[in-house]
Amino acid sequence: MVPSRGRRLTANAVLVALVLLVPLIFRTKPSIIGYLNIAMLYALATQGLNLLMGFGGLVSLGHAAFMAIGGYTAAVLVMTYHVNMFLAVVAGVAGAGLFGLVIGFPSLRLSGFYLAVATMALGSSVADVIKRLTITGGDYGLSNIPSLRLGPWKLVSDASRYYFFVIILALVFLAVRNFLNSRSGRAVRAVHDSEMTAAAMGVNVAAYKLITFIFAACIAGLSGALYAFTISYLHPTNFGLTFSIGLLSMSIIGGLGTIIGPILGAVFWVMLPLIIGGKLTYLATVIFGLSIIGSVMFLPKGLSDLVTRIQTRLKL
Amino acid sequence: MLAIENLTVRFGGVIAVKALNLTVEEGEIHALIGPNGAGKTTVFNAIFQVVPYTGGILFAGRELRGLPRHRLAEIGVTRTFQNLSIFPSMTVRENILVGAHSKTRSRFVAELFGVSGEPKQRLTDTLNFFGLSPLSPAYAAVLPYGTLKTVELARAFISSPKLILLDEPAAGIPTSEKGALKAVIRKMRDAGTTILLVEHDMELVMDISDSVTVMDFGEKIAEGTPAQISADRRVIEAYLGEEIHAAS
Numbered sequence: 037m038v039p040s041r042g043r044r045l046t047a048n049a050v051l052v053a054l055v056l057l058v059p060l061i062f063r064t065k066p067s068i069i070g071y072l073n074i075a076m077l078y079a080l081a082t083q084g085l086n087l088l089m090g091f092g093g094l095v096s097l098g099h100a101a102f103m104a105i106g107g108y109t110a111a112v113l114v115m116t117y118h119v120n121m122f123l124a125v126v127a128g129v130a131g132a133g134l135f136g137l138v139i140g141f142p143s144l145r146l147s148g149f150y151l152a153v154a155t156m157a158l159g160s161s162v163a164d165v166i167k168r169l170t171i172t173g174g175d176y177g178l179s180n181i182p183s184l185r186l187g188p189w190k191l192v193s194d195a196s197r198y199y200f201f202v203i204i205l206a207l208v209f210l211a212v213r214n215f216l217n218s219r220s221g222r223a224v225r226a227v228h229d230s231e232m233t234a235a236a237m238g239v240n241v242a243a244y245k246l247i248t249f250i251f252a253a254c255i256a257g258l259s260g261a262l263y264a265f266t267i268s269y270l271h272p273t274n275f276g277l278t279f280s281i282g283l284l285s286m287s288i289i290g291g292l293g294t295i296i297g298p299i300l301g302a303v304f305w306v307m308l309p310l311i312i313g314g315k316l317t318y319l320a321t322v323i324f325g326l327s328i329i330g331s332v333m334f335l336p337k338g339l340s341d342l343v344t345r346i347q348t349r350l351k352l
Numbered sequence: 353m354l355a356i357e358n359l360t361v362r363f364g365g366v367i368a369v370k371a372l373n374l375t376v377e378e379g380e381i382h383a384l385i386g387p388n389g390a391g392k393t394t395v396f397n398a399i400f401q402v403v404p405y406t407g408g409i410l411f412a413g414r415e416l417r418g419l420p421r422h423r424l425a426e427i428g429v430t431r432t433f434q435n436l437s438i439f440p441s442m443t444v445r446e447n448i449l450v451g452a453h454s455k456t457r458s459r460f461v462a463e464l465f466g467v468s469g470e471p472k473q474r475l476t477d478t479l480n481f482f483g484l485s486p487l488s489p490a491y492a493a494v495l496p497y498g499t500l501k502t503v504e505l506a507r508a509f510i511s512s513p514k515l516i517l518l519d520e521p522a523a524g525i526p527t528s529e530k531g532a533l534k535a536v537i538r539k540m541r542d543a544g545t546t547i548l549l550v551e552h553d554m555e556l557v558m559d560i561s562d563s564v565t566v567m568d569f570g571e572k573i574a575e576g577t578p579a580q581i582s583a584d585r586r587v588i589e590a591y592l593g594e595e596i597h598a599a600s
């Protein structure tokens with residue numbers, strides 16, 4: 037069955053309408069919106085991780101460090117140096133990108149397991165450094181970070197933040213998709229498929245590996261900066277190896293090498309403990325574990341496979 | 353166009369190419385033949401700076417030693433691979449566009465907004481040249497081997513290279529499609545691209561080559577026109593009685 041353009045447009049319109057209506061549907065349960073906001077911030081970070089792993093074929097077990105650098109840079113600039121919040125976020129993104137370049141260098145020599153270990157070591161060291169600095173609040177963490185604002189408007193309510201994050205996520209989603217379909221994105225994918233062949237076609241393999249790391253780090257940095265102004269509290273232990281592995285799990289469950297996967301994985305990760313609820317929350321970890329095994333074995337493209345199947349069913 | 357001087361490649365104790373001299377003239381189809389393991393692919397890899405070597409490799413008077421691998425496409429040398437190296441995750445169109453990488457520039461911001469543009473004319477011309485237009489949106493992973501061989505030729509040709517190295521283009525191609533392959537290789541040559549051809553199909557080699565170099569155990573054992581080569585005693589011995597037909 038050939039997918040019809042009309043049906044697909046309708047489906048997309050329904051999806052957009054649903055996304056926009058969520059705050060109204062859960063008006064009586066604002067905490068759900070709060071959790072969805074966190075899920076969207078994680079989805080930003082996994083979007084970058086997926087670019088790196090799913091499309092670039094590179095591994096990072098230090099991805100949480102990029103979020104930490106983005107978050108701390110932006111928060112410290114605003115709190116200690118009274119920098120404009122927008123510029124602080126830009127600086128957070130740039131700082132993370134710079135560290136992406138640093139973490140990217142081992143990828144020029146290492147791959148697979150060895151690259152995983154190298155990025156893990158570099159990534160974990162970031163949390164340790166933050167813990168020892170005074171300006172970052174050290175082991176006490178950084179609290180009372182000002183709330184997100186957009187020019188003159190303070191985004192205090194969960195619903196206002198929700199709409200803001202939906203827009204940011206949609207923009208990043210489109211940017212990543214466009215990038216992957218451009219000359220640079222094709223070069224990144226070519227390097228993943230075969231370095232020697234890509235080089236023979238004129239692709240500077242080392243440069244594109246670094247570009248992939250920098251781009252992925254910038255997106256995670258954006259996620260971290262927005263996270264800081266949303267949660268208003270940062271602590272180094274939140275950005276250690278555990279969270280890096282968490283981000284990795286979200287990407288795998290959602291589906292590596294797909295653009296929608298990271299979003300699905302992050303929503304699943306954040307919402308599952310809520311859905312299970314009450315005393316059974318601990319089961320969430322078990323279900324995550326099983327989901328990872330399940331996606332690796334049965335759904336190589338993770339949850340995004342389910343979406344594709346539903347699309348096929350509904351003939352979209 | 354290409355001058356290889358005293359090229360030697362060692363892998364540990366194995367000497368894969370030994371003191372090879374080889375000159376490819378501009379505008380010709382030059383075949384490099386020899387039994388399996390003779391060192392032909394290794395010559396390609398040395399040109400592409402993939403394996404360490406001693407000796408000189410000059411392209412258009414320029415010494416290639418030390419040139420980063422990805423710069424070869426830029427100066428006008430591309431290649432195909434013996435065991436087909438298509439990007440499986442991409443469509444035919446995308447595979448071929450990667451071949452144009454050296455002929456285009458990236459504007460990162462424009463790429464994020466999806467307005468960076470593609471070399472449309474180049475792509476259309478190349479698709480038509482190889483008769484691949486109808487397959488342009490198909491994913492490489494689902495196409496038959498023979499078609500992918502053509503995609504690989506197109507990917508190496510879209511950058512209008514001065515020299516293409518073809519490593520066994522006829523391997524795995526059904527006999528019925530060999531005529532078309534010959535025609536397309538000639539067409540590439542006629543469009544101004546010099547061709548260095550490694551191939552086992554002697555009928556094809558003898559039919560389309562302007563000159564032939566024969567290697568055995570890393571050394572050159574003969575060179576000349578197809579007619580001279582098919583009459584050469586050492587060549588016949590190297591192929592242990594394999595039939596060699598001269599064209600015409």
Ligand SMILES: Nc1ncnc2c1ncn2[C@@H]1O[C@H](COP(=O)(O)OP(=O)(O)O)[C@@H](O)[C@H]1O
Nearest residue numbers: 363366368386387388389390391392393394395
């Ligand atoms: N990367 C490599 N490492 C070690 N030995 C190699 C390598 N590449 C080729 N060889 C050896 O070099 C010799 C020539 O191989 P090759 O150039 O592939 O021959 P041909 O293409 O003529 O069949 C063979 O003995 C092969 O085993």
Ligand SMILES: [Mg+2]
Nearest residue numbers: 392393394434
């Ligand atoms: Mg070979």
